[in-house]
Amino acid sequence: MWKPLTRLLATISIMVLASMAVCQATAQTAPTELRVATRVLPPMVVGQQGALSGFSIELWNEISQRLQLKTTYQVAPDVASLLTMVRGANANLGIAAISITSAREAEFEFSHPIMNAGLQIMVSGAGKSGESSPLKDVLSLLFSWTSLAWLGIAALLILVPAHIVWWYERNHESGMIPTRDYIPGIFYALYWAAGTLATQADSAPKHWIGRIVAVLWMFTGVVFVALYTAQLAATLTVQQIASGINGPDDLAGKRVATTRGSTAATVVRQLGGQVVEVRAIDEAYAALGRKTVEAVVFDSPVLLYYAANEGKGRVTIVGSPFRKEDYGIVFPRGSELRNRVNVTLLRMREDGAYQRIYDKWFAAK
Numbered sequence: 001m002w003k004p005l006t007r008l009l010a011t012i013s014i015m016v017l018a019s020m021a022v023c024q025a026t027a028q029t030a031p032t033e034l035r036v037a038t039r040v041l042p043p044m045v046v047g048q049q050g051a052l053s054g055f056s057i058e059l060w061n062e063i064s065q066r067l068q069l070k071t072t073y074q075v076a077p078d079v080a081s082l083l084t085m086v087r088g089a090n091a092n093l094g095i096a097a098i099s100i101t102s103a104r105e106a107e108f109e110f111s112h113p114i115m116n117a118g119l120q121i122m123v124s125g126a127g128k129s130g131e132s133s134p135l136k137d138v139l140s141l142l143f144s145w146t147s148l149a150w151l152g153i154a155a156l157l158i159l160v161p162a163h164i165v166w167w168y169e170r171n172h173e174s175g176m177i178p179t180r181d182y183i184p185g186i187f188y189a190l191y192w193a194a195g196t197l198a199t200q201a202d203s204a205p206k207h208w209i210g211r212i213v214a215v216l217w218m219f220t221g222v223v224f225v226a227l228y229t230a231q232l233a234a235t236l237t238v239q240q241i242a243s244g245i246n247g248p249d250d251l252a253g254k255r256v257a258t259t260r261g262s263t264a265a266t267v268v269r270q271l272g273g274q275v276v277e278v279r280a281i282d283e284a285y286a287a288l289g290r291k292t293v294e295a296v297v298f299d300s301p302v303l304l305y306y307a308a309n310e311g312k313g314r315v316t317i318v319g320s321p322f323r324k325e326d327y328g329i330v331f332p333r334g335s336e337l338r339n340r341v342n343v344t345l346l347r348m349r350e351d352g353a354y355q356r357i358y359d360k361w362f363a364a365k
């Protein structure tokens, strides 16, 4: 009599257990509360007083809202740690300014690109245009300390032949100096000495001692002009070298700041640059400000944002992005979330939500 009842109870309990197991399995593959690894990199991720915003954050908030997923953000100090969090299943996915590379694609899975970006160079100073126009170069050379020093030496040197020539010429009846008095006589002699130094003499001494001095002085003039020209050329070259990062090929041997574990660090090393690795990109900006590095190489959207805001007038972006990269959302291998995120991302492109968020952070103001 009890047998059918026991059987029924057994069947019910098996069904309950089975459904619980199914629920648990579903919960494991598709959690509704996600841990999302990110890192602060304005304007992709902006962290202000503990609250996160920025392009990537708003994009993810919209995706997760549409997928009815809750998010807890976990902020990593650099991209390498961010990837470690995703690798070690400490995060369900990562979103910031993560470049899709072959090495990362081999280890992780990426969403469709969330943005096209690339690497760019930033140097300190108000800009190349303000730094090295030929007119500015010439003027700064003319009024430089070097020129002043050479002028001083010339003025002192002139005194010697001028006095000798004045002494002998003033007594010569058809001499170069029309007066016997020191003033204005010495001015005639000084003018002649200055002219001869620059190899432009318009008169010659008549006394034989004056003529010997004139010949020696002309030789001195040739040597003086040659030395001065060499010095000017050297100064100009140094000036040009000093402001000389005009593209990626100029990075070899230069101290370049960028973030630890970034694609930029790899590329700068390949180009022969001396990489100074920092964690927060702000430290790279500070190093450039202090001139402890000669350039910052980093993601173009991040650099352009800094140059247009905080760094305005203090930094210059050199050329256009020299290495194209796309940003993606990174998932561990086999994540069942990726497909749903991709579908939502494409829908957001189609219905204009993506563009709205993009314009908010990147439209020219």
Ligand code: GLU
Binding pocket: 039, 041, 078, 079, 096, 097, 098, 099, 259, 260, 261, 262, 263, 264, 299
């Ligand atoms: N796009 C860079 C990368 O993925 C970002 C580096 C960083 O977050 O510091 O390597």
